[in-house]
Amino acid sequence: MAADLVSTTFSGIVTEGAKALFEPIMRQISYVFKYQSYIAELKVQVKELEYKRERVGIPVREATQQRDEIYKDVADWLNNVDEFISEGVAKSIIDDEDRAKKSCFKGFCPNLISRYKLSKQAAKAAEAAASLVGKGNFSSVSHRPAPESTEHMQAKDFEAFDSRMKLFQDVVEALRNDKLNIIGVHGMGGVGKTTLVKQIAKQVMEDKVFDKVVMAEVTENPDVQKIQDKLASDLDLNFDLNDSKPHRAKQLCQRLTKEKRVLIILDNIWKKLGLEEIGIPFGDVDEKDRKQDLRRRTIILTSRSKHLLTNDMNSQKIFLIEVLSKEEALQFFEKIVGNSAKASAFQPLADEIVGKCGGLPVALSTVANALKNKKLPVWKDALTQLRNSNPREIHGMDANVCSSIELSYNFLESDEAKSLFLLCTLFGEGTPIQVASLLRYGKGLFKNVRTLENARNRVDALIDNLKASCLLLDGDAEDEVKMHDVIHVVAVSIASEKLMFSIPNVTNLKEEIEKIIQKGAIAISIPYGDIQELPERLECPQLKLLLLLANGDSYLEISHLFFEGTEDLKVLSLSGIHFSSLSSSLGHLINLQTLCLDWCQLEDVAAIGQLKKLEILSFRYSDIKQLPLEIGQLAQLQLLDLSNCSSLVVIAPNVISKFSRLEELYMGDSFPQWDKVEGGSNASLAELKGLSKLTTLEIQVQDAQMLPQDLVFVELPRYRICIGEAWGIWRANSETSRLVQLHGLENVSTLLENYGMKMLLKLTEDIRLEELTGVQNVVHELDDGEGFPRLKHLWVERCSEILHIVGSVGRVHRKVFPLLESLSLYKLINLEAICHSQLREDQFFSNLKIIEVESCDKLKHLFSFSIARNLLRLQKVKVASCNKLEMTVGKC
Structure with missing residues (x-):
C-alpha cells in the first residue's frame, strides 16, 4: 500500500520524460514495501x-x-x-x-x-x-552414438584413387537401398577388396545408415566356428565353450535378428558358403519394420570370383574393383618411396618396376617399402631381379605380382627376418598368428640369444621390420599378427623351395607326409586339420620343426618308432590330440628345445624328463593330472606353461625349485593344491623363492594362507596374480604387464599386512577386486592413501561393503589415480560416491578415458563439478541399471 501511494504521488508531479529517470528509484523503494x-x-x-x-x-x-x-x-x-x-x-x-x-x-x-x-x-x-x-x-x-564395433575396421591404408572413389560411392549408395540384401565385391587377389569394404563400413556408420557392423574373414578353407566366434565378438555375444556349431548358429541368428540395422561383411570367400549354417539370417525383414527403418540386415561378400557371388551366393548387385591405372600405380609408388622416384636417374627404373607390379596395391606397397631410402644401384639390382625372375605358377595370380612380392622378401636385411616370415606360413592361411607362438617356435632361429627376454625383444623387432616391409599386418588382437592372403600364397611357394611345408586338409595325409619326407623337409606343419593317421616312422634327418596342430577331436596313436631318425628336431608341437600314451621314441629327440603339448589329453608324461636340452615346455589347456618328479631333470628349462590345466592336482615337491634357469612360469587357472609347507606331499609356493631368473609369473592361489610371508613378487617385470577361488584375469592389455585379482576374500586387511600385497598393489597396472568383504574405501584401505600411482585399469565388482572408491580427505596425501585410464564398477550395492574427498580437482583421475558403471543403486552422481572439469581425456561413459542416479555430474 505504501509503495503504491509513493508511486501515485510521483506520477502526479513528474513529466513523462522524467519517468524513466525515476523508475530505478521506484524499483529500489519497492524492494522495501x-x-x-x-x-x-x-x-x-x-x-x-x-x-x-x-x-x-x-x-x-x-x-x-x-x-x-x-x-x-x-x-x-x-x-x-x-x-x-x-x-x-x-x-x-x-x-x-x-x-x-x-x-x-x-x-x-x-x-x-x-x-x-x-x-x-x-x-x-x-x-x-x-x-x-x-x-x-x-x-x-x-x-545415438556411433557404434564402437567399427573402430577395428577402419582401413588405415585406404587411398582415395579416382578409380576407387566412383566405386566407393556406388557401393555406399547401394547400401542405402533397403531392398538390396546381399551385395558382392570382386576382384583379383591383392587389388584392395578388404581395404575398400572396411572404408565403406566406416563411412556408412558415420552416415548412420547402420547401427552395427560385424565382419569375419572366410578364407580358402572356411572354419565355421571361427567365423561364428568373430561375428559373436563384434556383437559382444559370448558362447559357452562346449556349444555345438548348430547351437552357436541359433544364438547368432537370434542376436542378429534383434539388431536394428546391421551390416554383415564376409571377406575373402572362395566357395559356396552356407549362411544358415553360420547363423546369418538373410532375406526380407518385416515390411512394416523395413518401411520405418527399424530392421535392416545387409550382407557384403568379397571374393575373387564373380560367378561365385552371382550363381552360388545370390548377390543382388555386384561391383568389380579393378587394378590401378598406370598413373595411379606410379602415384602410389612415389608416395611411399618419396621424392627419389621423381629424379631423372630413378624415373625410368620406377616406371618399369611399377609396371611389373601389375597395378596391385599389395605388390606396389611391398616393393616400394623395400626400395624406400635405397640408393640407385639397389634399384637397378631390384629391377634386374624382377626381369630375370622365374615367374611362379600360382593359380589365379599374375606372375609379375609373385615376383614383386618375392623381391620384398629378398630385400629383407637379415636371415632371421626371412626365417620368421616363412615361419608364419606354417600356421595356415587366414589364421591369426600369436606373437607368443612365434617366440616359442622361433627361438632357435636367433643367433646370440640366450634368454627368453632377449628372444622376446628380437621377435618384436623382427615383426616391426616385417610390418614396415608390408609383409605382415596388424592382427585383430594386440598380441597377434596376420598375413595378407596374396602374400601368404607367395610365401608358401617360397617356403616350399626352402623345404618348409604346410599341409592343408587332404584325404591321404599319411601319403602326403611321406612325399614331403622324401624331399628332405626341414619344417612340416599340419595346421588345424583332422589328423587320424601318421606314418609309422618319420625318418627325416634334416627335420628341425614339426607342428601337428589338430582340430581338437583327433584320437591318435603315435608309433613307438615314429621319432626314430629325427634326432635333429628342435621344435615339436602336438596340439589338440588325445594320447593314450606318449611315444617311447620321444626319448630319441636329444636336441629338442621346444615341446608344446597344448589342448591334449595326456596320461603319463614322465618320458619328457629325458629331453635334457628342453628350454620351452607347454601343456596349456591340456588334461594333465600330474607333473612327475622326472620333469625336474630339465635343468635347461626357461619356460613352463601349465595355464588352464584344470585337472592338474599333483606337482611333485621340489620339482619347480630345480628349474634354476626358469624365466617364465604360467599357472593361471591351474593347480589349486599348493602345499602350505615346503617339502610336503605337493609343491609349495615357497619353491618360487629360489627362481632367481624369473621375469614372468601367472599364478592362482585359492587360499591366501598358503602364501609365504616373505614371498615378494614386486620385482618381476610381468605378473598376473589371482588370490581367491576364481581365475578371472579379464583383459590382456598390451600396454599393461602387471595384473592382480583379489576374489572372494573375507579378511583382506590380514592379507595386505602379512603378505606384502600393499606394495604389490602399488606397483600394479591392472587390478580387479571382486566379492571382497571388510573394504569400504578402495584407495585408503588397499594402499594407505598413496593413490595407486601406476594403476591404469581398475575393475570393482560385487563388493557389497564398499562405500567409496576414494574416501575422506584426511588420508589422501598425493594425486589419486594419476595414470588410470579405465574405471569399471559393477553391482556395488552400497556405493554412495566414487569420490568422497575435497582434494583439488587436478588431483583426481587426470588421465581417465573410460568409465563404466552398472547396478550401483545408491549412486546419485558419478563425479562432482570440480572433478568433472578435470576429466579432459574422457572418451566413453557407460551407465546402466543405476536406479537412483540423478545426474552424471553433481555436488559431492
Missing part, C-alpha cells in the same frame, strides 16, 4: 525450475541407461540448474523470510534494511530461475 511479492515470485520460479528439471532429467536418465549420448546444450543446462540449486541461494532467501518480518525498535517499525536486502536478492534469484526455465525447452535430449 513489496518484499512479500518478490519472495512469492521466487518460490514460483524455483518450483517451475524443479518441474522443468524433472521433465528433462527423466529422459536424460533413460537415454544414459540406453547408452545414448546427451546433447551438449542439454548437459550444460542440467549443470547450470544443478549449480543454481546446489549453491542454495534461493533456499537461503526463502528461509530468511522470517528474519525480515521481525521489527526493530522493540517492534514499533519493520526491519527495512533486512527487507530491502532480501527482496533484492529474491528478485535477482527469481530472474535467474526464470531464465533457466525458459532455456530448458528441448525437443530431444540425446542421440
Whole structure:
C-alpha cells in the first residue's frame, strides 16, 4: 500500500520524460514495501525450475541407461540448474523470510534494511530461475552414438584413387537401398577388396545408415566356428565353450535378428558358403519394420570370383574393383618411396618396376617399402631381379605380382627376418598368428640369444621390420599378427623351395607326409586339420620343426618308432590330440628345445624328463593330472606353461625349485593344491623363492594362507596374480604387464599386512577386486592413501561393503589415480560416491578415458563439478541399471 501511494504521488508531479529517470528509484523503494511479492515470485520460479528439471532429467536418465549420448546444450543446462540449486541461494532467501518480518525498535517499525536486502536478492534469484526455465525447452535430449564395433575396421591404408572413389560411392549408395540384401565385391587377389569394404563400413556408420557392423574373414578353407566366434565378438555375444556349431548358429541368428540395422561383411570367400549354417539370417525383414527403418540386415561378400557371388551366393548387385591405372600405380609408388622416384636417374627404373607390379596395391606397397631410402644401384639390382625372375605358377595370380612380392622378401636385411616370415606360413592361411607362438617356435632361429627376454625383444623387432616391409599386418588382437592372403600364397611357394611345408586338409595325409619326407623337409606343419593317421616312422634327418596342430577331436596313436631318425628336431608341437600314451621314441629327440603339448589329453608324461636340452615346455589347456618328479631333470628349462590345466592336482615337491634357469612360469587357472609347507606331499609356493631368473609369473592361489610371508613378487617385470577361488584375469592389455585379482576374500586387511600385497598393489597396472568383504574405501584401505600411482585399469565388482572408491580427505596425501585410464564398477550395492574427498580437482583421475558403471543403486552422481572439469581425456561413459542416479555430474 505504501509503495503504491509513493508511486501515485510521483506520477502526479513528474513529466513523462522524467519517468524513466525515476523508475530505478521506484524499483529500489519497492524492494522495501513489496518484499512479500518478490519472495512469492521466487518460490514460483524455483518450483517451475524443479518441474522443468524433472521433465528433462527423466529422459536424460533413460537415454544414459540406453547408452545414448546427451546433447551438449542439454548437459550444460542440467549443470547450470544443478549449480543454481546446489549453491542454495534461493533456499537461503526463502528461509530468511522470517528474519525480515521481525521489527526493530522493540517492534514499533519493520526491519527495512533486512527487507530491502532480501527482496533484492529474491528478485535477482527469481530472474535467474526464470531464465533457466525458459532455456530448458528441448525437443530431444540425446542421440545415438556411433557404434564402437567399427573402430577395428577402419582401413588405415585406404587411398582415395579416382578409380576407387566412383566405386566407393556406388557401393555406399547401394547400401542405402533397403531392398538390396546381399551385395558382392570382386576382384583379383591383392587389388584392395578388404581395404575398400572396411572404408565403406566406416563411412556408412558415420552416415548412420547402420547401427552395427560385424565382419569375419572366410578364407580358402572356411572354419565355421571361427567365423561364428568373430561375428559373436563384434556383437559382444559370448558362447559357452562346449556349444555345438548348430547351437552357436541359433544364438547368432537370434542376436542378429534383434539388431536394428546391421551390416554383415564376409571377406575373402572362395566357395559356396552356407549362411544358415553360420547363423546369418538373410532375406526380407518385416515390411512394416523395413518401411520405418527399424530392421535392416545387409550382407557384403568379397571374393575373387564373380560367378561365385552371382550363381552360388545370390548377390543382388555386384561391383568389380579393378587394378590401378598406370598413373595411379606410379602415384602410389612415389608416395611411399618419396621424392627419389621423381629424379631423372630413378624415373625410368620406377616406371618399369611399377609396371611389373601389375597395378596391385599389395605388390606396389611391398616393393616400394623395400626400395624406400635405397640408393640407385639397389634399384637397378631390384629391377634386374624382377626381369630375370622365374615367374611362379600360382593359380589365379599374375606372375609379375609373385615376383614383386618375392623381391620384398629378398630385400629383407637379415636371415632371421626371412626365417620368421616363412615361419608364419606354417600356421595356415587366414589364421591369426600369436606373437607368443612365434617366440616359442622361433627361438632357435636367433643367433646370440640366450634368454627368453632377449628372444622376446628380437621377435618384436623382427615383426616391426616385417610390418614396415608390408609383409605382415596388424592382427585383430594386440598380441597377434596376420598375413595378407596374396602374400601368404607367395610365401608358401617360397617356403616350399626352402623345404618348409604346410599341409592343408587332404584325404591321404599319411601319403602326403611321406612325399614331403622324401624331399628332405626341414619344417612340416599340419595346421588345424583332422589328423587320424601318421606314418609309422618319420625318418627325416634334416627335420628341425614339426607342428601337428589338430582340430581338437583327433584320437591318435603315435608309433613307438615314429621319432626314430629325427634326432635333429628342435621344435615339436602336438596340439589338440588325445594320447593314450606318449611315444617311447620321444626319448630319441636329444636336441629338442621346444615341446608344446597344448589342448591334449595326456596320461603319463614322465618320458619328457629325458629331453635334457628342453628350454620351452607347454601343456596349456591340456588334461594333465600330474607333473612327475622326472620333469625336474630339465635343468635347461626357461619356460613352463601349465595355464588352464584344470585337472592338474599333483606337482611333485621340489620339482619347480630345480628349474634354476626358469624365466617364465604360467599357472593361471591351474593347480589349486599348493602345499602350505615346503617339502610336503605337493609343491609349495615357497619353491618360487629360489627362481632367481624369473621375469614372468601367472599364478592362482585359492587360499591366501598358503602364501609365504616373505614371498615378494614386486620385482618381476610381468605378473598376473589371482588370490581367491576364481581365475578371472579379464583383459590382456598390451600396454599393461602387471595384473592382480583379489576374489572372494573375507579378511583382506590380514592379507595386505602379512603378505606384502600393499606394495604389490602399488606397483600394479591392472587390478580387479571382486566379492571382497571388510573394504569400504578402495584407495585408503588397499594402499594407505598413496593413490595407486601406476594403476591404469581398475575393475570393482560385487563388493557389497564398499562405500567409496576414494574416501575422506584426511588420508589422501598425493594425486589419486594419476595414470588410470579405465574405471569399471559393477553391482556395488552400497556405493554412495566414487569420490568422497575435497582434494583439488587436478588431483583426481587426470588421465581417465573410460568409465563404466552398472547396478550401483545408491549412486546419485558419478563425479562432482570440480572433478568433472578435470576429466579432459574422457572418451566413453557407460551407465546402466543405476536406479537412483540423478545426474552424471553433481555436488559431492
